[in-house]
Amino acid sequence: RQELYRELRKKPSETKDGVKVDLLMNAGLAVDLPQLAEAGAAGIGLFRTELQFMVASTFPRAEAQEKLYRDVLDIARGRPVTFRTIDIGGDKVLPYFKGSVQEEENPALGWRAIRLTLDRPGLLRTQVRALLKAAGGRELKVMLPMVTELSEIAQAREIIDREVRHLSRFAHHLPTSLKLGAMIEVPSLLWQLDELMQAVDFVSVGSNDLFQFVMAADRGNTQLADRFDPLSVPFLRVLKQIADAGARNHTPVTLCGELAGKPISAMALLGLGYRSISMSPASIGPVKAMLTELPLGELKSFLDDNLSGPAANLPMRALLQAFADDR
Ligand code: PEP
Ligand code: MG
Numbered sequence: 001r002q003e004l005y006r007e008l009r010k011k012p013s014e015t016k017d018g019v020k021v022d023l024l025m026n027a028g029l030a031v032d033l034p035q036l037a038e039a040g041a042a043g044i045g046l047f048r049t050e051l052q053f054m055v056a057s058t059f060p061r062a063e064a065q066e067k068l069y070r071d072v073l074d075i076a077r078g079r080p081v082t083f084r085t086i087d088i089g090g091d092k093v094l095p096y097f098k099g100s101v102q103e104e105e106n107p108a109l110g111w112r113a114i115r116l117t118l119d120r121p122g123l124l125r126t127q128v129r130a131l132l133k134a135a136g137g138r139e140l141k142v143m144l145p146m147v148t149e150l151s152e153i154a155q156a157r158e159i160i161d162r163e164v165r166h167l168s169r170f171a172h173h174l175p176t177s178l179k180l181g182a183m184i185e186v187p188s189l190l191w192q193l194d195e196l197m198q199a200v201d202f203v204s205v206g207s208n209d210l211f212q213f214v215m216a217a218d219r220g221n222t223q224l225a226d227r228f229d230p231l232s233v234p235f236l237r238v239l240k241q242i243a244d245a246g247a248r249n250h251t252p253v254t255l256c257g258e259l260a261g262k263p264i265s266a267m268a269l270l271g272l273g274y275r276s277i278s279m280s281p282a283s284i285g286p287v288k289a290m291l292t293e294l295p296l297g298e299l300k301s302f303l304d305d306n307l308s309g310p311a312a313n314l315p316m317r318a319l320l321q322a323f324a325d326d327r
Contacts, residue, residue, distance in 0.1 A: 005285025009040035015296040023288060024278035026256060033075045035281035043080035045278025046256040050086045058096050062126050069134035083131055087113045087145035091220060113146030118155050128163045136173030143181040143204055148188050150199050184242055185209035197249035205242055207257030214238060230259055231268055231317040237307055243273035254278055263290040268320055271299035
């Protein structure tokens with residue numbers, strides 16, 4: 001298998017019927033970076049910046065943040081990298097940071113990610129400045145986690161713009177372009193998809209959190225782990241609505257949750273219209289093996305037929321598996 005995956009690296013990343021797909025990898029620490037070349041990823045679709053904060057015993061200094069971001073961009077050598085601003089809170093606690101005034105009964109629904117960084121803008125400002133400096137002369141992509149309302153994007157943009165003005169006043173070398181994206185993880189965004197797509201340069205579906213919130217099922221609770229299936233009619237419809245809204249508004253859409261890394265669910269994503277997915281590096285080989293064998297046109301009609309009519313109880317996973325086995 002490993003041999004097959006190595007061989008596949010030389011092949012273009014496209015379906016059997018010639019549709020190009022970007023297979024990106026998720027990362028978060030310097031130790032992950034050699035995987036970029038080894039796995040043959042087209043770039044880093046999700047760089048989890050909070051990992052640097054989680055392995056430290058105090059807040060990483062601005063210089064340490066900048067160095068990590070610079071190393072990432074150096075190693076990526078022009079391949080796209082999407083940096084997610086710190087996604088702490090919820091299950092990702094920093095032992096040295098007690099910002100919350102109360103114990104949270106529902107940490108997943110609590111003071112976390114963009115909510116926390118907008119309330120502690122110093123954290124975000126330091127990080128944004130480090131990112132801007134590290135990306136001087138190169139493209140920078142920044143993504144906001146757990147966005148719930150579009151106003152959060154506007155507030156983050158103000159902070160970013162202020163840092164850009166600050167650095168240009170001191171004649172710093174700025175990024176050649178700066179793209180701002182939002183993660184789709186909170187269901188409230190599903191009813192403002194067109195507005196969202198207009199408000200950002202790109203979006204990325206955080207399917208781990210989105211599934212948890214759509215199904216009201218804790219992503220870490222093993223008792224629930226097999227109870228609900230992302231490859232079910234309701235969740236596939238959600239994912240399709242997002243892909244359609246992206247296409248309609250010409251806003252690039254990626255998906256960077258665990259779903260992207262399993263060949264059968266990655267196949268479903270492609271059928272729903274996704275052309276860019278980000279996964280753990282070890283999944284790129286298996287997903288590419290699926291991709292190169294996939295008649296995407298057939299899969300698309302198969303999914304359109306099954307998801308558009310009355311379909312409440314269709315066993316989608318089994319149907320998708322049968323589709324894959326037949327081909
Ligand atoms: C997700 O929620 O799907 C995601 C990619 O972010 P994380 O797993 O880091 O919460
Ligand atoms: Mg998430």
